[in-house]
Amino acid sequence: MDIALSPAQQALQQKVRDYLAELFTPELTAELAAAGAEEGGGPEFRKALRKLGEDGFISMSWPKELGGQEASAVDQYIFTEEIVRTGFPYPFLTTEACGPVMAEYASDTVREKVVKGILAGEVVVAIGYSEPSAGTDLGALKTRAERDGDDWIINGQKIWTSLADYSDYIWLAARTDPDAPKHKGITMFVVPTDIDGFSMSPIWTLGSVRTNATYYEDIRLPDEWRVGEVNKGWKLITGQLNRERLSLVTHGHAEELYLQTARWAAETAANEGGMVIDLPWVQHNLAKVKVGLDALKLLCWKQAWAMDMGTLDMADASVAKVYGTEFFLENYRLLMEIVGQTALLRSGSAGEALLGKLEHRYRTGSILTFGGGTNEVQREIIAGAGLWMPRGRL
Amino acid sequence: MNFAYSEDQEQLRQLARKILEDYCSNEQLREFDQGVRFHEGLWKELAAAGLLGIEIDEEYGGMAFDFESLCLLIEEVGRTVAPLPVIPALVLAAGAVHAFGSAELKAELLPGVASGEILLSAGLAQSNAYSLRNTPTLTARLEENDWVVDGQQSFVPFAEQASSILVVAQTSDGPALLMLPSPGSAHSGLQAQAQTATTGENQSLLTCTGLRVAKHYCLAHGLGAEQALQTLQNRALAATVAQMLGVCEVMLRMTASYTSEREQFGVKIATFQAVGQRAADCFIDVECLRLIAQRAVFAVQSCDPAEAEEACKIAKIWAADVGHRVSHAAQHLHGGMGVDRDYPLWRYCLWAKQLELQYGSGAPYTQQLGSDIAAQFKAQVRQ
Numbered sequence: 001m002d003i004a005l006s007p008a009q010q011a012l013q014q015k016v017r018d019y020l021a022e023l024f025t026p027e028l029t030a031e032l033a034a035a036g037a038e039e040g041g042g043p044e045f046r047k048a049l050r051k052l053g054e055d056g057f058i059s060m061s062w063p064k065e066l067g068g069q070e071a072s073a074v075d076q077y078i079f080t081e082e083i084v085r086t087g088f089p090y091p092f093l094t095t096e097a098c099g100p101v102m103a104e105y106a107s108d109t110v111r112e113k114v115v116k117g118i119l120a121g122e123v124v125v126a127i128g129y130s131e132p133s134a135g136t137d138l139g140a141l142k143t144r145a146e147r148d149g150d151d152w153i154i155n156g157q158k159i160w161t162s163l164a165d166y167s168d169y170i171w172l173a174a175r176t177d178p179d180a181p182k183h184k185g186i187t188m189f190v191v192p193t194d195i196d197g198f199s200m201s202p203i204w205t206l207g208s209v210r211t212n213a214t215y216y217e218d219i220r221l222p223d224e225w226r227v228g229e230v231n232k233g234w235k236l237i238t239g240q241l242n243r244e245r246l247s248l249v250t251h252g253h254a255e256e257l258y259l260q261t262a263r264w265a266a267e268t269a270a271n272e273g274g275m276v277i278d279l280p281w282v283q284h285n286l287a288k289v290k291v292g293l294d295a296l297k298l299l300c301w302k303q304a305w306a307m308d309m310g311t312l313d314m315a316d317a318s319v320a321k322v323y324g325t326e327f328f329l330e331n332y333r334l335l336m337e338i339v340g341q342t343a344l345l346r347s348g349s350a351g352e353a354l355l356g357k358l359e360h361r362y363r364t365g366s367i368l369t370f371g372g373g374t375n376e377v378q379r380e381i382i383a384g385a386g387l388w389m390p391r392g393r394l
Numbered sequence: 395m396n397f398a399y400s401e402d403q404e405q406l407r408q409l410a411r412k413i414l415e416d417y418c419s420n421e422q423l424r425e426f427d428q429g430v431r432f433h434e435g436l437w438k439e440l441a442a443a444g445l446l447g448i449e450i451d452e453e454y455g456g457m458a459f460d461f462e463s464l465c466l467l468i469e470e471v472g473r474t475v476a477p478l479p480v481i482p483a484l485v486l487a488a489g490a491v492h493a494f495g496s497a498e499l500k501a502e503l504l505p506g507v508a509s510g511e512i513l514l515s516a517g518l519a520q521s522n523a524y525s526l527r528n529t530p531t532l533t534a535r536l537e538e539n540d541w542v543v544d545g546q547q548s549f550v551p552f553a554e555q556a557s558s559i560l561v562v563a564q565t566s567d568g569p570a571l572l573m574l575p576s577p578g579s580a581h582s583g584l585q586a587q588a589q590t591a592t593t594g595e596n597q598s599l600l601t602c603t604g605l606r607v608a609k610h611y612c613l614a615h616g617l618g619a620e621q622a623l624q625t626l627q628n629r630a631l632a633a634t635v636a637q638m639l640g641v642c643e644v645m646l647r648m649t650a651s652y653t654s655e656r657e658q659f660g661v662k663i664a665t666f667q668a669v670g671q672r673a674a675d676c677f678i679d680v681e682c683l684r685l686i687a688q689r690a691v692f693a694v695q696s697c698d699p700a701e702a703e704e705a706c707k708i709a710k711i712w713a714a715d716v717g718h719r720v721s722h723a724a725q726h727l728h729g730g731m732g733v734d735r736d737y738p739l740w741r742y743c744l745w746a747k748q749l750e751l752q753y754g755s756g757a758p759y760t761q762q763l764g765s766d767i768a769a770q771f772k773a774q775v776r777q
Binding site for chain 1: 396646650671678682696771774
C-alpha cells in the first residue's frame with residue numbers, strides 16, 4: 001500500500017493551490033463576501049469561472065471524446081478538494097453531473113450552445129429534479145412534457161431549484177408517459193431560463209442561501225432540447241452519480257476550518273490566562289476533529305482511487321455520504337465550542353472571529369444529511385449492497 | 395496512492411486464513427476456553443508455513459517480508475479469535491530483538507522464533523499508566539556484567555510458556571529494554587503470579603527480586619531505549635488496531651447473516667429499518683477503521699516514528715470506539731444468542747474489549763493527541 005499523495009499528485013495539489021490563490025482577486029473575495037453572493041452569480045464569479053474554463057480545469061475529468069482531458073478520479077478529487085477549500089461556489093452539478101451527460105446524449109444544438117458554454121465556464125445549469133411531492137422518492141415526479149408536433153409542451157413545478165436565479169438553463173426531468181411504471185416514463189430536457197412560460201420565486205433558507213421554486217407553464221420547447229431517448233431519462237439521472245458524489249463530500253473545507261480554528265486558539269488569550277489552545281477541553285475538541293477528519297480524508301482518497309481502479313463498490317459512496325455529512329455537523333459543533341459565544345457572531349460583526357465562517361457553516365450545514373440522497377436511504381443501500389441484508393419496506 | 399496489497403501479501407493472507415480457520419472452529423476453540431489459552435499446535439503449524447517469520451530476515455530463517463504483511467496475519471488472528479499471542483511474541487519481543495538486538499542475540503533467539511521452538515513474550519504496559527511510554531515499574535541497575543532487576547511487571551502473556559520476555563526497566567539514566575529469562579526456568583529472583591484477562595488470556599504478574607540478567611540481553615538503554623519505545627508503541631498500536639479490524643469485521647458479518655435468518659413477527663428481523671440502520675452504522679464504522687488501520691500500518695512502515703506516532707494514536711482512538719460500538723451492536727442485534735456460549739460471537743466481544751484497552755485506550759490518546767496538536771499550533775504561531 002501507499003497511502004499518500006504521490007510526488008506528481010502533490011505537485012498537482014500545489015499547482016492548483018497556487019492557481020486558485022491567483023484566481024482570488026480582491027474583487028472576487030469582496031463579491032463573494034457580500035450577503036447573497038456567496039453562492040455565485042456575480043460578475044467577478046462569472047469572470048473567474050470563465051478563467052477556470054479557459055485554463056482547462058472544467059474539462060479536467062471529462063472523457064477525451066467529449067473534449068475533456070480524462071484526468072484520473074484522484075486528480076479530479078485533488079482539484080475539487082482545493083477549490084472547496086477556497087470557498088469558491090464552483091458549480092459542480094453543472095460541470096460534473098449534467099455537463100458530461102449532455103455532451104454524450106444531447107443534440108448538436110445543445111452541444112453547441114450548452115456543452116461548449118459549460119466547458120468555457122460561460123454557462124451554469126440548475127438541476128430541476130425535486131418537486132413538492134417528489135423528493136427522496138424522485139420517481140414520483142409529476143411535471144409533464146407532452147409531444148406537440150416537433151415540440152414539447154411542458155407544464156409543472158419544481159422546488160429547491162438552487163442557482164436557478166442566475167443559471168442559463170434548467171436540467172429538467174419531466175414525465176412523458178404517465179401510464180408507465182414511475183421510473184420508466186421520465187425524459188430529460190434542457191430548458192433555457194429565458195424561454196416564455198418559465199418563472200420562479202425565491203425560497204430563502206436558514207443558511208441565508210437562496211433557492212427557488214421554478215414554474216413551467218405551457219413552455220413550448222423544440223425536440224432538439226430533449227436529451228437522450230424518450231422515457232429513458234432515469235438512466236441519465238443515476239448515471240453520473242459516482243463522479244458527482246466525489247464532489248459532494250470532501251475533506252477540504254472541514255480541514256480548512258480546523259486549521260483556522262486551531263490557529264485562532266493558539267493566537268487568542270484565554271480569560272483564565274494562557275492561550276485558548278492551552279485549555280484541556282479545547283485540546284480534546286481539536287483532537288476529536290482531527291481524528292474524524294483523517295477518516296474522512298482516507299474515505300475520499302480511497303473512493304477516488306477505487307473509481308480509477310474500477311473497483312468502487314456501491315456501498316462505498318453511501319458510506320462517504322453518511323459519514324462525511326454527519327462528521328461535518330459534529331465538526332462545526334466541536335469547533336464552535338472552541339470559539340465560544342464569539343462563534344455565534346455573524347460575518348461582518350465588529351467582534352467576529354474567522355470571518356463568521358463557523359456561524360455560516362452551521363446555518364448552511366443542516367441540509368447536508370438529507371440533501372443529495374437522505375442518509376437513511378444511504379444506510380438502506382449500505383445494509384443491502386454492503387451487508388447483503390434483505391430490504392424491508394421503505 | 396495505492397490502497398491494494400501486493401499479490402504476495404494477498405497470498406500470505408490466504409495462507410494464514412486457511413490455516414487459522416482450519417484450527418479455530420467454534421468446537422475447536424472451546425478447548426481453550428478454560429486453562430491456558432495458547433494453541434501450541436496451531437503455533438507450530440504457522441511456523442511450519444513460515445508465518446511466524448514473516449518479518450524476520452532470511453538469515454535467521456524468516457521470510458523477510460514487512461510489517462504490513464505481519465499485520466495481515468494479525469488481522470486474520472483477529473478474524474478467527476485464535477488463541478495465539480501474536481502481538482507480544484512477534485510484534486513486540488521478536489520485533490524488538492530484530493530491530494535493536496545484537497547480532498549474537500538475534501542469532502540466539504530469532505531462528506527459534508521463526509521455527510516455533512522459541513516462544514517470546516513481552517510486558518511493556520504499566521499497571522498505573524495508559525500508554526507504553528511511561529515510567530516503568532521495574533528498576534534495573536548495572537552490577538559488573540549483569541543488570542539487576544527489581545519490581546513488578548504486569549500483563550505478561552504466557553510468561554510460563556515463554557523462553558524469554560521483553561520488559562522495560564527504569565535505570566539511573568533512562569529506560570532499558572531487557573529480555574528476561576522465563577520464570578519457568580531455574581532462575582532465582584523471578585516469580586510469576588497467575589492473572590487472567592477478560593478474554594481468558596493468561597497475563598502473568600511478574601515479580602523480580604534482585605534478578606540478574608546478563609548484559610547482552612539488554613536491547614537498548616537510555617536515549618536509544620526511549621526511541622525504541624516510540625517505535626514499539628507505534629508497532630503495538632498499529633498491530634492492535636489491525637487485530638481489532640479482524641474482530642469487528644467478523645462481528646459485523648455475523649450480525650448481518652444472523653439478522654437475515656432470524657424471524658420475528660413473521661419476517662426476517664433484518665428487514666426492520668431499525669436493525670438495518672444500526673448494522674449500516676457498524677458497516678460505516680468498520681470501513682473507517684479499515685482505512686485508519688491501513689494508514690497506521692503504512693505509517694509505521696514508511697514514515698519516521700514521530701509522524702507514525704500520530705497516525706497510530708488516531709488509529710487506536712478509532713479502534714477503541716469502533717470495537718465498543720460494533721461489539722455491543724452485534725450482541726444487541728443477536729439478542730440472547732449473542733451471550734450464548736454455544737454461539738461464537740461472545741469470544742469476539744471479549745476480544746474487542748481487550749483490544750480496546752490494551753496498550754492504552756481512546757481517552758488518554760485523545761488527550762495526548764490534543765496536547766500534541768496544541769504544541770504544533772503554538773510553534774506555528776511563534777514563527
